[in-house]
Amino acid sequence: MSVRVGIIGGTGYTGGELARLLVGHPRAEIAWVTSRSRAGWPVSSLHPNLRGFTDLKFVAPDDVEPVDVAFLCLPHGQTAGNIERYTQLAERVVDLSSDFRLSDAELYEATYGEPHPAPAWLDRFAYGLPEVYRDRIRGSKLVSGVGCNATAVNLALLPLARAGVIERVVADVKVGSSESGAEPSGSSHHPERSHAVRTFAPTTHRHEAEIRQALGDFDLHFTGTAIELVRGVLATCHVFVNRDLTDRDLWGMYRDAYAAEPFVRVVKERRGLYRFPEPKIVAGTNFADVSFVAEEGSRRVVTMCAIDNLGKGAAGSAVQSMNLMCGLEETDGLLFPGLHPV
């Protein structure tokens, strides 16, 4: 049995990454990929890494037949108004945008500055972070993606949140350029973006709301900085905890939280270059590498998480959710170990 899938918004970066993962998936088959601007063009003309892997051509969004699973890869605000139509197209839907991540309409309005266009649908979506919501995703027909920055912060903090030790967090998040999508802008223009170390969000970021929703309402401060990377997010979280903790205590918490997780690796080596998580090591994968260090003589714990924003931060997690929703092996199509050197 093969799951037939469709990708809405397939010329973009998350759509391309989904197509890459799905052409190698043992139990899924891509039925169509949509584009308004490139209908009729080969999918591989926009995603040249797929040459020889698919003969599919982009089709117009109105020109598609029903499938088992539809992935929605549209810019923020473009999904919610059409959600009825998308749910008629597919029995199961995974929406990668931020339209259905928050389950509360007031919180959505406070976060995004406008009323939600389809508030009745909000609590029908499971938040697609399997490490927290695996059972809900399994039983759900509608799953939202997780913000890529939120994924990195969520996974850096989850064991401490579960242990109830967080008093305050300063999450310093460094991001690659593909995070802002394929649509060019002034800030993505090569002479401006290349070699940047540019703080774009010194305080507050929309993803704070979904992090609090997933982990609990602690004191959270976010800073976002664009750095010289195409793929990748590194979250470095300065966590001020409510009791004395040692590395040994933290090993216990991180092992308990992640020993059975197929895509979270605790990385804390004594030797070598790669002693802590680094985005380039997880580029192209669905892995989240996490780590922690307790600062001696203080109650600061530094936790880290590296992901590929297009992988575990978007398309990888979306396929992981599809696997859970459809009763497939959770790791199907996702066990690429990455590249080294890269």
Ligand SMILES: NC(=O)c1ccc[n+]([C@@H]2O[C@H](COP(=O)([O-])OP(=O)(O)OC[C@H]3O[C@@H](n4cnc5c(N)ncnc54)[C@H](OP(=O)(O)O)[C@@H]3O)[C@@H](O)[C@H]2O)c1
């Ligand atoms: N990039 C990341 O790292 C990342 C990570 C996590 C989540 N996300 C979220 O995932 C979503 C997609 O991100 P992306 O980076 O892939 O964006 P993108 O590169 O800008 O691609 C957007 C796609 O949507 C299509 N599109 C735009 N407006 C549309 C509409 N009204 N109806 C139908 N199709 C439309 C575009 O193609 P046509 O114009 O040809 O139709 C394009 O294929 C966003 O909501 C983003 O916030 C992105």
